Amino acid sequence: xxxxxxxxxxxxxxxxxxxxxxxxxxxxxxxxxxxxxxxxxxxxxxxxxxxxxxxxxxxxxxxxxxxxxxxxxxxxxxxxxxxxxxxxxxxxxxxxxxxxxxxxxxxx
Numbered sequence: 001x002x003x004x005x006x007x008x009x010x011x012x013x014x015x016x017x018x019x020x021x022x023x024x025x026x027x028x029x030x031x032x033x034x035x036x037x038x039x040x041x042x043x044x045x046x047x048x049x050x051x052x053x054x055x056x057x058x059x060x061x062x063x064x065x066x067x068x069x070x071x072x073x074x075x076x077x078x079x080x081x082x083x084x085x086x087x088x089x090x091x092x093x094x095x096x097x098x099x100x101x102x103x104x105x106x107x108x
Contacts, residue, residue, distance in 0.1 A: 004067075006043035011066055013041050015059045030058035 016026050016037075023041070027034040032051055039045045040055070047055070056063050062074035086094060 002043065005046060007069065008066055009041040009043035011061075011069060012037070012055065012059070015061055016041075019059065026055070026058055030054040 012026075016023070019026075021029070023037045024034045027037045030037075030051075031054055036047070036051065037055075040047055040051075052063055052066060056066050059066070060078055062072045062078075064070045064072035065075055083091065083094065
């Protein structure tokens, strides 16, 4: 259980930093206390299901990702919604970025 809590905490930290949020800003967005965010990030204490949902919503990730580190259909849908807002030119630039990333990430 402790490993799961620490891994979940690491995912919260990573996503929060990716979004450039402080613990306080994330707490406000999730309508929880900064202490709860700190405790969750440190993996000290399990979160209530309702708070997991609040944090997932604030971070724009699925509970599957937060709890298990798995990308779900919900995560794909969130990304698809973001991509749908791009202009055709922006879409092609994003496609180039993704292709470059995949090429580098899969090099051995």
